[in-house]
Amino acid sequence: xxxxxxxxxxxxxxxxxxxxxxxxxxxxxxxxxxxxxxxxxxxxxxxxxxxxxxxxxxxxxxxxxxxxxxxxxxxxxxxxxxxxxxxxxxxxxxxxxxxxxxxxxxxxxxxxxxxxxxxxxxxxxxxxxxxxxxxxxxxxxxxxxxxxxxxxxxxxxxxxxxxxxxxxxxxxxxxxxxxxxxxxxxxxxxxxxxxxxxxxxxxxxxxxxxxxxxxxxxxxxxxxxxxxxxxxxxxxxxxxxxxxxxxxxxxxxxxxxxxxxxxxxxxxxxxxxxxxxxxxxxxxxxxxxxxxxxxxxxxxxxxxxxxxxxxxxx
Amino acid sequence: xxxxxxxxxxxxxxxxxxxxxxxxxxxxxxxxxxxxxxxxxxxxxxxxxxxxxxxxxxxxxxxxxxxxxxxxxxxxxxxxxxxxxxxxxxxxxxxxxxxxxxxxxxxxxxxxxxxxxxxxxxxxxxxxxxxxxxxxxxxxxxxxxxxxxxxxxxxxxxxxxxxxxxxxxxxxxxxxxxxxxxxxxxxxxxxxxxxxxxxxxxxxxxxxxxxxxxxxxxxxxxxxxxxxxxxxxxxxxxxxxxxxxxxxxxxxxxxxxxxxxxxxxxxxxxxxxxxxxxxxxxxxxxxxxxxxxxxxxxxxxxxxxxxxxxxxxxxxxxxxxxxxxxxxxxxxxxxxxx
Numbered sequence: 081x082x083x084x085x086x087x088x089x090x091x092x093x094x095x096x097x098x099x100x101x102x103x104x105x106x107x108x109x110x111x112x113x114x115x116x117x118x119x120x121x122x123x124x125x126x127x128x129x130x131x132x133x134x135x136x137x138x139x140x141x142x143x144x145x146x147x148x149x150x151x152x153x154x155x156x157x158x159x160x161x162x163x164x165x166x167x168x169x170x171x172x173x174x175x176x177x178x179x180x181x182x183x184x185x186x187x188x189x190x191x192x193x194x195x196x197x198x199x200x201x202x203x204x205x206x207x208x209x210x211x212x213x214x215x216x217x218x219x220x221x222x223x224x225x226x227x228x229x230x231x232x233x234x235x236x237x238x239x240x241x242x243x244x245x246x247x248x249x250x251x252x253x254x255x256x257x258x259x260x261x262x263x264x265x266x267x268x269x270x271x272x273x274x275x276x277x278x279x280x281x282x283x284x285x286x287x288x289x290x291x292x293x294x295x296x297x298x299x300x301x302x303x304x305x306x307x308x309x310x311x312x313x314x315x316x317x318x319x320x321x322x323x324x325x326x327x328x329x330x331x332x333x334x335x336x337x338x339x340x341x342x343x344x345x346x347x348x349x350x351x352x353x354x355x356x357x358x359x360x361x362x363x364x365x366x367x368x369x370x371x372x373x374x375x376x377x378x379x380x381x382x383x384x385x386x387x388x389x390x391x392x393x394x
Numbered sequence: 395x396x397x398x399x400x401x402x403x404x405x406x407x408x409x410x411x412x413x414x415x416x417x418x419x420x421x422x423x424x425x426x427x428x429x430x431x432x433x434x435x436x437x438x439x440x441x442x443x444x445x446x447x448x449x450x451x452x453x454x455x456x457x458x459x460x461x462x463x464x465x466x467x468x469x470x471x472x473x474x475x476x477x478x479x480x481x482x483x484x485x486x487x488x489x490x491x492x493x494x495x496x497x498x499x500x501x502x503x504x505x506x507x508x509x510x511x512x513x514x515x516x517x518x519x520x521x522x523x524x525x526x527x528x529x530x531x532x533x534x535x536x537x538x539x540x541x542x543x544x545x546x547x548x549x550x551x552x553x554x555x556x557x558x559x560x561x562x563x564x565x566x567x568x569x570x571x572x573x574x575x576x577x578x579x580x581x582x583x584x585x586x587x588x589x590x591x592x593x594x595x596x597x598x599x600x601x602x603x604x605x606x607x608x609x610x611x612x613x614x615x616x617x618x619x620x621x622x623x624x625x626x627x628x629x630x631x632x633x634x635x636x637x638x639x640x641x642x643x644x645x646x647x648x649x650x651x652x653x654x655x656x657x658x659x660x661x662x663x664x665x666x667x668x669x670x671x672x673x674x675x676x677x678x679x680x681x682x683x684x685x686x687x688x689x690x691x692x693x694x695x696x697x698x699x700x701x702x703x704x705x706x707x708x709x710x711x712x713x714x715x716x717x718x719x720x721x722x723x724x725x726x727x728x729x730x731x732x
Contacts, residue, residue, distance in 0.1 A: 156451045156711070238485075324440075324447050324469030325454045334439070334468050347616040 134363050134370075140356050141364030149364055154326055154341065158348070159356040163365050168329040169241050169321070169337040170310055170369065174376055176245025177252060177309045182302055184249075185256030186291070189298075192257070193264040194286050206261075213254035220251040221318030229319055239320035241335040247315050252305035259301020263294040295387035303380035307373045313339035338369040435464035436691030438487050442477025445518055445585070445635065446490025446677050452707035453699045462698055465691045475499075478680075482506055487685045487692045491678045492518065492588065509683040511731045513724045515699060516713040519636030519666040519674040520589055523646040527628040530570045533650040533658035537565035540597045542631060543576060548608045550574060553629065563597060566656060570629075576611035577623030577632035586613075589633050592673045621645055636661055636674070637712025666714045677713065683731060700725050 141149050144159070152162020188209075196202045224247025229239050236243040267290050275285035291298075321336045323344035329335070345362035438457075440450045447469060454467030472480075474491045481489035482503040495503075495512065503510060522539065524531055531553075534542075541547055541560035550556050553569035560569065579585045590605050598605045614620055617638050624632040625645045632646075639648060639661070650658040653672050665671035679699065686692040698704050705715045715721070 155455050156448060320470065320472070322468060322470045324471055325451045326468055327454075327458055327466040328437075328468075334470075347618060 134366050137360055137363030138367040141360045142367075144355055145364075149361075150368070154323070154336065156325075158345070158358045158361045161345075161361055163338060163341060163368055165322075165326045165329050165336050166338040166341045166365060167368060167372070169244070169335045170339075170372055172241045172331065172335075173245045173248055173337055174306060174310055174372070176242065177249045177306060178302070180246065180249035181253050181256050181305065181309075185253050185302075185305075186260050186298060188253075188257045189260030189264055190286060190291065193261050194282065194290065209254050209257050213258060216314075217251060217312050218314040218318065220247055221315030223247065223250065224315055225318045225320075237332045239335070240333060241331055244316055244319050244321070244335060244337065247319060248309040248312060251312065251315060252309050255305045255308070256298075256301055259304070260294070260298045263297025263301070264290060266297060267293045292387060293391055296384045296391070299380050299384040299387070303377050306376050306380070310369065310373050310376070311339055313337075313343045316340050317343075338365050338372070341365045342369070435466070435694065436689055437466040437468065438689070438691050438695045439485075440467065440469045440488045440490065440679075441472065441480050441486040442488070442490030442679070443474040443492040443677070444471035445474075445492040446515070446679065447471030448637070448711040449516060449677070449708055449713065450488075450490055450679070450699075452711050453695070453704050456703060456707065457695050457698050463691070463694045465695055467695060478502070481510070481680060481682065482508055484508060484682075487682055487689065488696070489680050491680060492585075492675060494678065495680065510680045511683060511727060513679050513681065513696070513700065513728055514676050514716060514720055515679055515704075515724065516677045516708040516711075517666055517674055517716060518588075518677050518713050519661045519671060520585065520592060520633055521636050521639035521646075521661050522593075522631070522633045522649045522651065522673070523624050523639060524632070524649055525625060525628050525630050526645070526647045528630070528647060530572065530629075531649055533652055534567060535565055535652035535656070536593055536597060537563035538567045538569065539593045541565065542569070542574065543578075543607050543611065544594050545598065545603045545606050545608060546601075548610055550608075553631075566652065572629035573627065575623070575627045575630050576608075577620045577630060578607065578611060578613060579617070579620065579634070580613035580615055581606075585633070585635050588675050589673070592675075635712075636666065636714070640712055663714050667717060674714075676716075681728075681731075686731070696728060700728055 149162050151164050153164055155161050228236050228243035228246045271289050272285050275289050316337055321340040322334050323340055326334060326336055342362050342365050345358045348358040450469045454469050456462045457465040457467050477489035478499040480486045538560045541556035547556060551574055552571055553574045554571040557569050590607055595605050612623055617634055620632055620634055621642050624630045639646060648661050650660040651673055652658050659665050659671045661671050666674045681696055708715050
């Protein structure tokens, strides 16, 4: 005699079908999903209204000036200024930060994850690196002013783009180290064990397996760090970025960067004389900065996909 | 080998600062001004007051053309105090100042062996402003301003709150019972320094109070924010540089200032130039003598600054030119620098 009768079975079946197909009438669930939807909508609306404002404000700067807005130099007339010195400065800072912070950051992360012993001292070091990621940018500006502009003047030649790149590299270094450490920690232990099993040294395992496998995660962190470095104005104020007049750009001379120009231009009077006011010029500079960050991001994403594809292939 | 690429990148990172410290200024700016820069006129670095900065920029733009001598002028404006600090440390050929050099700053310069020439270049007026909708207030005296914005006015939220204090100080004005919202530049600004000096110094001296503004007003380093604030409330009160007011006359109403005889004087180009408007100050540039001897570009730039073309830039930047006699004495001081 069966324990469950046919009629019982069919009743259960109907119940289950109802539970799956019927509308979810659980009130707290509905309330939660509505709240979450509002949160997403609010965030997106803020983002899009900001973007829309920047784009509409920037249109006069580009439509009237065209390429000369990119190649011109800074000055006193909003309808004649260009952002070349800022573009040069921001690009050089971006490249400098990549060249300094990425090797140092990945190196430190590999050491802390693969080589360092799990003792009290090293845990203390890691905790401190995490804390450094939360230090306000202007504090790094003070550090840069004292160390890179002051003490290391023979190397950086004072308040130059080199000093700025060094300062911002130090600023983003904790972020690069932390994200790289997370990525390396996520590498399956079996990968290392297999390497050691066939007689590879720790150096060979790290070089050929751990770092390539962790690369997509490391690159994500790098892209975020770079975007932060390119958007910072506060440390550059401390280092002495120029916003007045800068007829020549070089690695060893005075410099400026796009965030500084946005900060300075948005504070100048918008007299109704010309077609392009300072607010248009500032919005135009903002758009160029967004584009610059996007270019660096695309390179980062391209590299990440490259490494990810490789990972699947192995 | 993938890691060799990384090693290469790391090496480049170390080499970057070294390569950059070569010192030669390899200009990579595309020529945008249309002037041919085949003749290099040398370069000048101007620091100092952010108030003088717009004039220095305009004269610098002029100096960058063929007619001006193709001089590459770099201008920054960290502030009068910061400017003197740099200038007296030997950094910067010229520094702009919205007040004469202070004694301790002069000592710093002397200690560092830096000799300078002081040249008056323009006059800047401060404008005390309110909303264009405010018809009740046309003119105020120093006593009323001290009672409204001075160190003893903290907590006053209506204009009328200041009446007792204003009366005590002998003000000729009775203030209306209307909400008081105050907007101005913060303490770091030269415009703040000038305002408290013009408006409060004499009264604060008599009363033994500090020469500062009340702490509870809306302070911003951004002039546009101040103008927005003044425009936003019908009975607002605030102060900005005269150049800024002149660019935004349709958004603010200037309040005339009663002089010591009780006569109301509104800020205009004329009243500021002849000195009858009391809230105005002279702007200066300080030139490093030794550097000017070493680098002829500095001389060319200062000559241009003091020439008729330079005075045009003063006006274009929104400031008021000096009286002819004072302009001449600046030119004389520059010629006699020795």
